[in-house]
Amino acid sequence: MQPRSGKAIILGGGPAGLTTGLALSRAGWVVEVFEKAPTVGGLARTEVRDGFRFDIGGHRWFTKKDELNYFLVELLGDELLMVDRTSRIFFDGKYVDYPLRLGNVLTRIGPATSVRAAGDFLISIASQKINPKEIASMEDAYVAQFGQTLYELFFRRYSEKVWGRQCSELSGDWVAQRSRGLSLFTAVRDAIKPSDSKVESLVERFMYPRLGYGRISERMAENIAAAGGKVHLGQQAVRVQHDGSxxxxxTVSDGSKEHIVNGDAFVSSIPxxxxIQILDPSADRSALSAIQTLTYRDLITVNVMLNRQQVTTDTWTYVHxxxxxxxxxxxxxNWSRDMVPEGKTSLVLEYFCDVGDGLWQRSDADLCALAVKELVEKLHYITPNEVIGAYASRNRDAYPRYNLGYQGAVETVKNYLRSFRNLSxxxxxxxxxxxxxxxxxxxGLLAARGVLGESVNLDDVNSKQEYLEERRVSSRRASPPSVGQEATPREGTKIC
Ligand SMILES: Cc1cc2nc3c(=O)[nH]c(=O)nc-3n(C[C@H](O)[C@H](O)[C@H](O)COP(=O)(O)OP(=O)(O)OC[C@H]3O[C@@H](n4cnc5c(N)ncnc54)[C@H](O)[C@@H]3O)c2cc1C
Structure with a gap:
């Protein structure tokens, strides 16, 4: 179908909104992006303070889809680095590798716990094979993958800290994509059975922009401007007017003045x-009641600047x-030397919370003092005199929380929003x-194609309940692009 041209209004200047903006501006549309923050990037932004650069928690680029790797390489080219990943869990004063490796775990937890963990693990795997139990909660999913002992040791405490709920109250959906079980079956099968395909791990190395993850969004905003579009910062959507169909x-506000913007297509990346709450007239009752059960987990990162070369060799350290x-x-x-001034380093600590709870209500100074105290007294990572600065960054709606039964509420809201024919x-x-x-x-790319008249289904994105950090590839297939390699997008995969 021939693309028609028109004007697109995009709410939110994070990666999703900017991608739609970039694709549409390149297709000849008039594009205006409205972002309430003073910078682009949303959760994937990079903040700069006193010569230090901070992401909102470490962000690495990895994907199962070659065309998305090409997209990134085309966007950032020689700004990209390949980074080796080393992640560890710090628990009860010890470290284990993450993702878990059976041998490594068993050497760290001592012989008695090892026997119990191995027994539980085997029972769990066997009972899932013989009499599979329906996986409803996050607890069910972890226990099925790892057994009760390893779940208690490595997953329950961390998950409850991150989500602020018991694992039995959260949906198991998240686990299949985010955690790789300890099954040795695939590795053994790959070793003994000749196959056209093999499992490629996306865990060990990842692409990362030299000046921080926020460069992805910043470059997209630069390219939108170069294509004639506009990215307005400090402009919050406060009302979305509609006529029912x-x-x-x-209506956007800069905090003091409001004005109305019109367009042919509207794309929302805001929560x-x-x-739903800013629709004018109000959304229907079913959607308003559905959002009562949809909650996000909020996040404060405390960024600590240090007069020291390096503290860890880890990419991430998980603290249970x-x-x-x-x-x-x-x-x-450890992600990029250009994130810190010469001879200095920094640490970013992620405090998960809910707006209004005890952590959120602490002052920034209090949070920085807490962070330094925990680094000094609990992890023994630094001494107080190495700290040359610290600040807190508050982020609402960081993690959509998959409460049990959340899917029904999301469907209700999506069905309602589908009734607006020019909204994605x-x-x-x-x-x-x-x-x-x-x-x-x-x-973001699919939404742009939809606006341009293609038939697309955004629900297909990341819809498979499978582990995200590895993929099965043909052993005869060319490798995806990586930095330092010639990485020209192939015919047909150039997407913006
Ligand atoms: C701690 C942490 C670690 C992560 N690690 C990784 C990782 O390693 N790899 C990875 O790929 N992803 C990671 N992510 C996820 C990544 O940050 C998100 O997938 C990505 O930012 C989503 O982009 P988005 O555009 O959908 O949303 P967002 O980034 O949330 O952008 C939405 C934008 O909308 C704006 N907005 C909200 N309301 C309004 C309004 N009313 N008017 C105007 N603007 C508004 C917001 O300010 C924001 O800029 C991580 C996230 C977190 C929190």
């Missing part, structure tokens, strides 16, 4: 719950100890899906 305009308030940390210089929803918060950046970008 179409969106007719959006789904927020969009419930007496430590943060759940994960990373050291940006994209991205992580926008679709209430636990998306990585590649998925957010993919929804």
């Amino acid at each position: 179409e969106i007719t305009g959006v 789904m719950t927020e969009l 100890d419930p007496t430590v308030h943060f759940a994960r940390l990373h050291e940006p210089r 929803i994209v991205g992580r918060g926008g679709t209430f899906r636990y998306f990585n950046t590649d998925h957010a970008v993919e929804t």
Whole structure:
């Protein structure tokens, strides 16, 4: 179908909204992106403070889809680095590798626990084979993959810190994609059975922009401007007007003045719950009641600047100890040396919370003091005199929380939003899906194709319940692009 041209209004300047904006501006549309923050990038932004650069928690690019790798390489080219990943779990004063490796785990947890863990694991695997139990909750899913002992040791405490709920109250959907079980079956089968395909791990190395993950969004915004579009910063969508079957305009505010913008197509990447609340006239009762059950987990990152060369060699360190308030940390210089000034390093600590809870209510100064105290006294990573600065960054709606039964509420909201023929929803918060950046970008691209008249289904993005960090590839297939390699998009895969 021939693309018609027109004007697109895009809400939210994170990776998803910007991708749609870039694709449409390149297709000749007039594009205006409205972002409420003073910078682009959303959760995937990079903040700069006193010569240090900070992502909102470590962000790495990985994807199962070659065309998305080509997209990134075309976008950022020689700004990209290949980074080796080393992640560890810090628990009860010890470290284990993450993702878990059976041999490594058993040497760390001592002989008695090892026997119990191995027994539980085998029982769990056997009972799933003989009499498979329906996986409803996150607890069911972890126990099925790892057995009760390893679940208790390595997953329950961390998950409850991240989500602020018991694992029995959360849906098991998340686990299949995010955690690889300890099954040796695939590895053994690959070793003994000749096959045209093999499992390629996406865990060990990843692409990362030299100046921080936010460069992905910044470059997209630069390219939108170069193609004649506009990215407005500090402009919040406060009302979305409609006539019941179409969106007719959006009221945006810079905090003091409001104005209405009109367009032919509207694309929203702002949290789904927020969009429903700002519809004017009000959304229907079913959608309003559905969003009551959809909650997001919020996140404060505390960024600590240090007068020291390096603290860890890890990409991420996961901290399970419930007496430590943060759940994960990373050291940006281990991702790119250009994230810190010469001779210095920094640490980013992720404190998961809910707006209004005890952590959220602490002052920034208090949070920085807590972070330094935990690094000094609990992890023994630094001494107080090495700290040359710290600040807190608050992020609402960071993780869509998959409460048991969330799928029904999401469907209700999506069905309602489908009634507006010129509206698309994209991205992580926008679709209430636990998306990585590649998925957010993919929804942005598909939405653009939809606007251009193609028939697309955004629900297909990341819809398989399979582990995200490996993929089965033909052993005869060419490798995907990587940095330092000639990485020219192939015919037919150039997507913007
Ligand atoms: C701690 C953490 C670690 C992560 N690690 C990884 C990783 O390693 N790899 C990976 O691929 N992904 C990672 N992610 C996920 C990644 O951040 C998201 O997938 C990505 O940012 C989603 O992009 P988006 O555009 O859908 O949403 P967002 O980035 O949330 O962007 C939405 C934008 O909408 C704006 N907005 C909201 N309301 C309004 C309004 N009313 N008007 C105007 N603008 C509005 C927001 O300010 C925001 O900029 C991580 C996320 C977190 C929180």
